[in-house]
Amino acid sequence: MRLALFGGSFDPPHNAHLALCLYARELLKLDRLIISVSRNPFKEGFDASDSERCHMAGLLVQELNRTGNEAVLCDSELRRSQSPSYTIDMVRELALDYPGAELFLLIGEDNARGFRQWKNWQELRDKCRVVVFRRGGLQNDNSACAGEAFTSDIRFVHFDFSISSTRIRRDLAAGKECGRLLPKSIAGYIRQQGLYASSTSFPER
Template sequence: MNTSTKKIGILGGTFDPPHLGHLKLATHFAKVLQLDTLLLIPSGTPWQKDSLITSAEMRLRLTEAAGIDLARAFLYLNIPTQVGIDRIEIDRPGPSYAIDTAKALRERFGPQANLIWLIGADSLIKLPTWNSWDQLLSYVNFAVASRPQYDLSTELPKEITELLNKCQCVEVSALENSPFGHIYLDKSLSVDLSSTNLRNQLRDPDSQTTAFDQIPSHALEIITNLGLYK
């Protein structure tokens, strides 16, 4: 691969709130895939979530705060990946569809950039419910992390099994050498990415302290100062 080709990781989500599961996933793939840049992209209007989510601007602020902790972790671990917080979905009107973001990022970074969308196994299982999901691999690669309670060997929809037969790469180098079109299943990291459970814990005085331990310090400071998730 051309050494000047940029490898850009994309980690999207509601980030309501961002937590250590997100940072573990980001750190793992930044290291394994040797990413030049990692973009955290909070969704503007997540169409598959309920309407009770925190405002987009507040989630952006929390994501920016978590990004500080992520950048510090990279520095400490000697990972040269640059961290960026991108408001592309917040600034775009209407529902936040991954396909629109993938197209916009491909246009921004050009045809040679290696765009790698980072997701958990649960998102891979639900991929057929995404808008224009079957077009995504024309713009990006996927790197998929294991998640507790999600067994990819038994739970995959037929469409995803067929997609993996066609697009899965076993070696990470295959993913690194192609700007789009591949899926890499990483079984070495099992990470919980549920913000829903965390919000429930934050609202319960008995489990609040446990929940606080799961939130990056800069984001937690904002949450406690503003009394969010009560």
């Protein structure tokens, strides 16, 4: 089995997340894609609650499964008593749940730059085949991105889709229209729940 883990705070999930997952599914010939909602130890807090972020990640999974049933939502990082959560714990759990699976870890280039700050990064590197998706406009030198954290078989994938959750939250707080940056179901949920900003940021179509 070829299994990939894509974790994040998903505050909120957006079209770049959707596109990355669809691309990875085809590129890596995945049998299953795990979408794991986390408490990022490098963030001070979240604008949406754990339950809201988990619900939005579930909507992302539904969008992915419109063209196949490979994506699965995982909330075990949120259910752990410890806070924050760590990717290595999730990887160990997957190794037990899917013995013998070939495990890929999907991360963005910005996260790869700080990889040596991750908990047990050496073990994480050894247990997974790390795939780094480059964001447009960032440094294109592999060594500058990964430093000495990765072995030579690290895979770098060009992925020029420059949307970020931070940008979306900032724009929504300023009352800007952001519906085009989000899957329709997630934009609708944000509007209904009044997350991040007023519904004026999502004009009816």
